[in-house]
Amino acid sequence: MFEMAAMRSPLNSLHGEDVPHVEFNGITLTELPFLRHYNVRFQPDDQQASSRFRQLLGFDAPQGPNIFVVHEDNLCAWLGPDEWLIVTPFHAKDSLDYALNEFAYGDDFVTRVDISAAQTIIRATGPKAADLLGRGVSYDLHPRNFQAGSCIQTVLARASVTLFAQSAAAVTIDIVVRRSFAEHLWNWLVDAGQESEFHSL
């Protein structure tokens, strides 16, 4: 069995035992470590698989591109026409893990892979969070285009990332990044935030 004390997040090396957290120029960066991440694949036109997914997990996998849904503690994001990312808190692991196991071991052609150890999430909040990410992403991250509930996969500072628009009111963007790129991306974000456009008047 795992114990929390023994776990290290990909960004712990920057901040010792603490959860990485910095604030500068009205932008806050925080790591959301130790969440459970699952990659789930099945054919969306497979009626049986879709209905079993709904039955076991209690919600529908989003069908449209570039969106995610939140159901209770679980976040489910569209990654491709037959692929989803499910993120859930660590404490909810057992129940969701059980449901996904049920789902994967049925007769349908479905897969689920636990990729919790492979990636982490950096949360950027503050009025200028979108501008900060905009330094490296050509996709328009302004709330009128990148509305709450949107998610896109793109490249930020040469790292593959998935961005979630969590809240439009107080701009909050979650960045899912592979663990080996996490430290690089964190440093890049902190560095990019030093540019003069982010300095408060």
Place this chain on the structure above:
Amino acid sequence: MLKVFSKNQYSGLSLARNALSRHRKWPRVWRDPEPKNSYDVVIIGAGGHGLATAYYLAELHGVKNIAVLEKGWLGGGNTGRNTTIVRSNYLLDGNAKFYEHSLKLWESLSQQLNYNVMFSQRGVLNLAHSDPEMESFSIRGNAMRFNGIDAELLLADQVRRSVPYLDCSQNTRYPIFGGLLQKRGGTARHDAVAWGFARCADAHGVDIIQNCEVTGFKMTGNKVTAVETSRGEIQTGKVGLAVAGNSGRLAAMAGLKLPIESHVLQAVVTEPLKPILDTVVTSGASHVYISQTDKGEVLFGGDLDFYNSYAQRGNLPRVEYVVQSVLTLFPCLSRVRMMRTWGGVMDMSMDGSPIIGKTPIDGLYLNSGWCYGGFKATPGSGWCFAHTIAHDQPHMLNEPFSLERFSSGALLDEKGSGAFPNAH
């Protein structure tokens, strides 16, 4: 050569003589003739390779009635767009012997052409960034020496001393473990190579016809009989294609499909600086090659843009990547301004090696597929292509570069990348 230039020979004496007329009476360097109705040999493409071919056909094989057709202007394609690197540091026998022959021609080219091509043997240094890369460099260096080519394996400290501005610290993205140096490699003035060959070919009576685009071929049975151009039809029994970048398009006019994709490759120069780099430095880690021109500009290039292109212009993401690669090696250049970027269209062949030889069509000869490295081959390519056209069979040196190798399986895949033209 001297007898050809008895009147127009460039020398100290001719300089003094023309000084008396205030340099107003220098003769034209080449003529601008109207195309004749027929030629013994027609070369398509007045770049370095085409002009060299015409020159060696006239000089070594006694062919007198030659035309070189050019759709734009002389030396206006890849000859005028490359990063001017000359080397012969190849592993495989077929490549090593051919490029070494070319390098030997380079060494006496200025004297041979009576034209200063500014060949500078400043050395070409390939950097190694890991122990395995050092190992592979020692294999390549030994193979080169077996083929009679100079090669030196340098340790990190020797690299540091010979290229002082190179970042040799341990903290860099690509630490320097050593390098493979070919001292006889270097650079040449790219335009001068085309001009020198053009001047000599013209002196031999070769008609260099610019603004003359080839629009098709006429054939009787399986034999070429004429070339159709924007300036009329030209009868000929032998046609040589030397149009890297457009080889596939021209071959298609003759009904041939080639194992070639056209890709755009970009190059960049900075503003001129005081001398900081007296050799050519290349790195395979991020694929970049850097030298300093005689004007002082730092000249560098990198990868292709990685999509098919005939546009002779590239895109900024690649420029950004190449600049980052250069700054990884030479952080001291970070505040230097970039002056120009430009692109040329490469013939990327399916095994990364060129094609010089006959085609399934009688009288049609092919010189193509030069990938990143056609410039260094210019004299050798012309020399071998001229031999192939004159004798209707390849010389020993270009036998491995046949078009048939793609069906026979005798590929020359220097990097072992397989049938991915953009990976070579």
Place this chain on the structure above:
Amino acid sequence: MLLIRCPWCGLREQAEFSCGGEAHIVRPLKPDELTDEQWADYLFMRDNTKGWQTEQWVHSGGCRRWFNAQRDTVTYKFGISYKHTDPKPEDGD
């Protein structure tokens, strides 16, 4: 910077994509019955079109799906993007 339309994700920047070369080159079903020339024709020979070409792209920095797109190899203008199981469309404008 090219803007490329992924049939699934929509219009995105060039940095998210890789080009996979000419599309609609079909692998022969019975390679062992081909001559060396026919195999070489499949494996190595390319149309290398100047102008409109259909080619394979992969949205590697996005949804990681392969698709086909029309593109002019001289102007870099993109035509339609479509799923790689769809038939080859007419050339773009």
